[in-house]
Amino acid sequence: MNKIRIGIVGYGNLGRGTELAIRQNPDTELSCVFTRRNPSDLKILTEGVPVYSISDIAEHKNDVDVLILCGGSATDLPVQGPQLAEMFCTIDSFDTHAKIPQYFAAVDEAAKKGGNVSIISVGWDPGMFSIMRLYGNCVLPDGKDYTFWGKGISQGHSDAIRRVEGVKDGKQYTIPVEAAVEAVRSGADPELTTRQKHLRECFVVAEEGADLERIENEIKNMPNYFADYDTIVHFISQEELDRDHSGIPHGGFVIRSGKTGENRETSHIVEYNIKLGSNPEFTSSILVAYARAAYRLSKEGVCGAKTVFDIAPAYLSAKSGDELRASML
């Protein structure tokens, strides 16, 4: 059997995670990596796999079955997504929830023009969590949704801390409030404010002689990022930050609380929860599974943009329908 040839665009945490995930899926192989850096400066983990400049990507159209876009949602994907969908089947993890409809439309147009399948917004949220919200809503139509994130590192909030004057380095953990999670699990259907759902815990390395009180206040009162939350700020040394906070763990919960019966007298709780040792390694494992789906759909003649909602679970697996029914149903 021919392996599915996967190309990676962008070799940061997510790109490296994708390279590792490909090794765990024997029906896939890494074909090449595309980078904005000077290709000869980039050392990847896999021996013998070429690294190309992203500006030469059109020349490698025939080397790749599915391209996994590992850039960011703020500036990379809005440009790359539609551009590359015209040339390749693509998978991306576009996660700016509010802009998904317009991003979908742009990618859909390009993918249809090129006759390719592009699955957007793949990962765990959007992604697996979205699927769980959808299943929850469909099997318990009379109910409430709850999504909690963490405990885990938020890149955006860590960046925000580091922009505060006098801050040398810092990391921020998003932490679900235990009491809120327990109230939801109990079936109490609480109405929860932003503050009641998540805590924010910051580990901050200050520059020498900086005014710690001012830094703490500035963080805690930062609009959008921290002002609506209970925020804890710890000042620690760079050594401590590097030693204790260099991982990229994450996690979270999607809970659907629903009622059935003649008079809503029966309660049900459905919960999906994840505890991830590494956010990018888990996300990229999902990207590779959806690359398989894109490849298979494309072989069937399908084209256009898709999301995880449009992909039947069986398409993610290398096993046949017979095998799946016999072993996993």
Added chain:
Amino acid sequence: MNKIRIGIVGYGNLGRGTELAIRQNPDTELSCVFTRRNPSDLKILTEGVPVYSISDIAEHKNDVDVLILCGGSATDLPVQGPQLAEMFCTIDSFDTHAKIPQYFAAVDEAAKKGGNVSIISVGWDPGMFSIMRLYGNCVLPDGKDYTFWGKGISQGHSDAIRRVEGVKDGKQYTIPVEAAVEAVRSGADPELTTRQKHLRECFVVAEEGADLERIENEIKNMPNYFADYDTIVHFISQEELDRDHSGIPHGGFVIRSGKTGENRETSHIVEYNIKLGSNPEFTSSILVAYARAAYRLSKEGVCGAKTVFDIAPAYLSAKSGDELRASML
């Protein structure tokens, strides 16, 4: 918009649950109920909906878009499933795991002959739990699966108790062993024996003068059902059984424990868990969501047998792709 006209075959707990679930899905309506009993003896909850004899079902081919088969897997479905799939789009909850491949083949042949879509083995296990096993395996290919059932009433084990001489009535709860669940959640990847995973707790009403010690021994040593488990037997009165154990709660967990990284150094835990106030009401809510999928697939010209693995999540929802992407992704 025309509503999806659903017919129910068999009016036990699952049939009644389906009738209630239809009320929660405004794009569906109950068209009719088919029974083996004398139709005039059957009083259903919904005013004005006809009850027909199952022997007349062929006459009502045009009254129904999707038929939900609410019979049992032991004797009803193996006959009804293939027979009715030739005449109707069908949904069933066939749950004899070992016989799924042959059941699928029989239904597939009939559904293709009739040009219908039949989704088999819908519910929570097989069903939602199967989907979670599949997603878990695909997104974490290097890992281990764990499925726990309960706490909940097992119909088969309750029946087995009631067949013991001197037993007047009884109910059996399957209970996951807390320590085993915690060990799995911790990422310890334990090897668990049958006995280590589940407890069985029995509430037994004995006939007057029966030898309780013999009954207890006979239950605890019953092969297949109890001998491989730690089993607790309580003798209680019929009043206590009726008062405290008349519900049909259930639940369970599917946990995928997986490794990623260059040397499997990163651990992830993905867990799906459900706590159900009523097993048949939850199961039937799932059946109705999949009836919507069968209806839509059939309108697209698809035919043949399907399982939950073959159905893209979006097909379960009455919302459009645009709506789903904007609200749930």
